Amino acid sequence: MVLQVNGSVQSNNQLKEFSKSLITWHKNNGRHDLPWQININPYSVWISEVMLQQTQVKTVLPYYKKFLIKYPNIKVLSESCLEDILESWTGLGFYRRAENIYKSSQIIKEKYECIFPKQYEDIISLPGIGRSTAGAILSIAYNKKYPILDGNVKRVIKRYFAVRAESNAEKNLWNISESLLPSNNNNIFTQAIMDLGSMICIKSNPLCIQCPINSNCKSFKLNLTSIIPEKKTPIKRKKMKLYFLLIQNFKNKNLILMKKNLKTGIWENLWNLPSFDSVKSYEKFIKDSKIPLHILQYDKIKHNLSHIEMDISIIRVNLLKDFHFASYTWKNIYDSIACPKPVIMVITKLTKELD
Numbered sequence: 001m002v003l004q005v006n007g008s009v010q011s012n013n014q015l016k017e018f019s020k021s022l023i024t025w026h027k028n029n030g031r032h033d034l035p036w037q038i039n040i041n042p043y044s045v046w047i048s049e050v051m052l053q054q055t056q057v058k059t060v061l062p063y064y065k066k067f068l069i070k071y072p073n074i075k076v077l078s079e080s081c082l083e084d085i086l087e088s089w090t091g092l093g094f095y096r097r098a099e100n101i102y103k104s105s106q107i108i109k110e111k112y113e114c115i116f117p118k119q120y121e122d123i124i125s126l127p128g129i130g131r132s133t134a135g136a137i138l139s140i141a142y143n144k145k146y147p148i149l150d151g152n153v154k155r156v157i158k159r160y161f162a163v164r165a166e167s168n169a170e171k172n173l174w175n176i177s178e179s180l181l182p183s184n185n186n187n188i189f190t191q192a193i194m195d196l197g198s199m200i201c202i203k204s205n206p207l208c209i210q211c212p213i214n215s216n217c218k219s220f221k222l223n224l225t226s227i228i229p230e231k232k233t234p235i236k237r238k239k240m241k242l243y244f245l246l247i248q249n250f251k252n253k254n255l256i257l258m259k260k261n262l263k264t265g266i267w268e269n270l271w272n273l274p275s276f277d278s279v280k281s282y283e284k285f286i287k288d289s290k291i292p293l294h295i296l297q298y299d300k301i302k303h304n305l306s307h308i309e310m311d312i313s314i315i316r317v318n319l320l321k322d323f324h325f326a327s328y329t330w331k332n333i334y335d336s337i338a339c340p341k342p343v344i345m346v347i348t349k350l351t352k353e354l355d
Helices: 012-027 042-051 057-070 072-080 082-089 098-110 120-124 130-142 151-161 169-179 186-200 279-289 343-355
Strands: 003-005 008-010 237-247 255-260 293-304 309-317 329-332
Touching: 003 151, 042 057, 042 098, 042 120, 042 130, 057 082, 072 098, 082 098, 120 130, 130 186, 151 186, 169 237, 237 255, 237 279, 237 343, 279 293, 293 343
Parallel strands: 237 309
Antiparallel strands: 003 008, 255 329, 293 309
């Protein structure tokens, strides 16, 4: 096989040397003790790969461990409900991933009798699984020859071959990734190239001296590691002002008023406090209730999503008598509730006050 990158021809021997060097390096320098690397199976790899989408390993670790204890296999997972899965996901963010895991578990139960599929076409058809995630599952769990192209792998490829400008096309990067696959030990190679990107070929100040492939890395030779990959234009987050009402039950202070979000917008299917986008709107809600109460500022929270910068004011509403709010539910703060991170912060603060 001959690969041409930026006008430079890469022979089959050069490509083999790349994979051979990474596999050798990984034996003594790669990560071997991550929880999903112990007793490797398609289910554990699938859950870990979905959790690791847009999320760092150190953030994923505690969530993964708890998730696997609660849902040790596809059968248990498929027999659960979406709200329980979302509760286990609370705080990890990008909640659509949890919904896709739930939907996939139902498909695997009905179509594959709770056995994770082995064919690429079947795996990539599952909700929330793209080409890179499918490739990771097939190579790591089944040792099949499939490429991946997550953020770490893209960075390694771009630096090693000094890929810039128009050569950054996704199709070109996939071709390069596929050409680097070894004939054997694809499971080790896939983990090795991910580890190299995560541990050595990092975004800023890469540890090039420690890199096992630096002798043939074009960016290292040409002193381009600080400008390859080219920096993306930062996404300008939309600013959003929100007001959450913290309303405790008149008779039982452990109960707070909540409402489950509809299947649209952010935090869909999660429980939230009464939420409003202006002072006028939450004051109207209070006025329409026609109940005596006291209002005071309780807290302020800044919370960022990938595309939104939130400034949240928490308004505490003290009821002076028992009252029923239509379309809302009283939820016990000591129960497990699937809710967004800002609400967790409010509940945590409230429980400390009540304890």
